[in-house]
Amino acid sequence: NAGVTQTPKFRVLKTGQSMTLLCAQDMNHEYMYWYRQDPGMGLRLIHYSVGEGTTAKGEVPDGYNVSRLKKQNFLLGLESAAPSQTSVYFCASTALDRGNQPQHFGDGTRLSIL
């Protein structure tokens, strides 16, 4: 009963380093999303995917890339980390993207860029 699993849970990077955040879901969901949450703020959508092999930009995509090579996995990449990308990153998934379907969230990856 794992649901949405994010790895790693914590990471500290230096400016300019790169890394990949992994999101895995075991619910056979088609749609997956990456959000970021800054202190005291709500979540903002970075990128999303409507199925295997497809990705699209959300409202704050700059500095990030994503890939959905397998249906169950959605990867978020930071090519050259910047302090402004210090945040908590959440992944979510949903089966069918209709207005009445809930999104299921992971517990987040806490990322600090020094």
Next chain:
Amino acid sequence: DAKTTQPNSMESNEEEPVHLPCNHSTISGTDYIHWYRQLPSQGPEYVIHGLTSNVNNRMASLAIAEDRKSSTLILHRATLRDAAVYYCILRDVIIINTGTASKLTFGTGTRLQVTL
């Protein structure tokens, strides 16, 4: 983007009902009203959603005004475990080449404090 307005914070005593209000005066006819909550150091958790009629589930009830411009999340008996930030969200539709997708726009929500 569809907008919602919620109070920044609310307090409740344990075992008492809690009514969390949300205004969404620009709601369109097809927008579902979603509620999520976020416990400390966790991801958002789905609570309930509705379109026009009031809804009940094991976690909460959702009361929707007749004109749909406001709604209220009702926790019937608050417990310490219900202390969280509660988000009232309207689904935004994104037009993509294969149809549509959803965007959930999270505001700052209502921080609910529950005391003994």
